[in-house]
Amino acid sequence: MIEFTVYSRIGxxxxxxxxxxxxxxxxxxxxxINEVDVDSSPQFIEQYGLQVPVVTCKxxxxxxxxxxxxAILQVLSDK
Numbered sequence: 001m002i003e004f005t006v007y008s009r010i011g012x013x014x015x016x017x018x019x020x021x022x023x024x025x026x027x028x029x030x031x032x033i034n035e036v037d038v039d040s041s042p043q044f045i046e047q048y049g050l051q052v053p054v055v056t057c058k059x060x061x062x063x064x065x066x067x068x069x070x071a072i073l074q075v076l077s078d079k
Contacts, residue, residue, distance in 0.1 A: 002079050003032040004062070004072070007054040009039055014065060015053040021067045022055070029076055 006022065008015035022033060038044045038052050048054045051064040055072070062071050 001030060001032055002057065002076055003034055004075075005034045005036055005056045007036050007038045007044060007048040007052055007056070009052045010037060012052055018053045018055070018065075018067045021069070022072070025067075025069065025072060029073075031076060 004022065006015075006019055008019065019033075019035065026033060036044065038048050038054075048064075054064040055062045055067070057075050062068065062075060
């Protein structure tokens with residue numbers, strides 16, 4: 001099963017919006033969502049801190065700031 005990781009930050013409205021859109025997309029497609037607080041690790045802060053929210057799949061960045069639904073669907077169709 002495909003798993004997307006969302007690096008987000010508490011209190012970030014862009015993060016909340018992206019996650020809500022991804023959850024809606026999940027209702028029509030079979031994938032898992034793993035949410036990670038970017039502030040939980042210095043490595044995550046350095047790697048993603050200025051771009052949150054960031055969606056990755058298998059360590060490949062899919063999109064940041066806003067959900068790229070076409071990119072998500074492309075990953076799902078490539079499985």
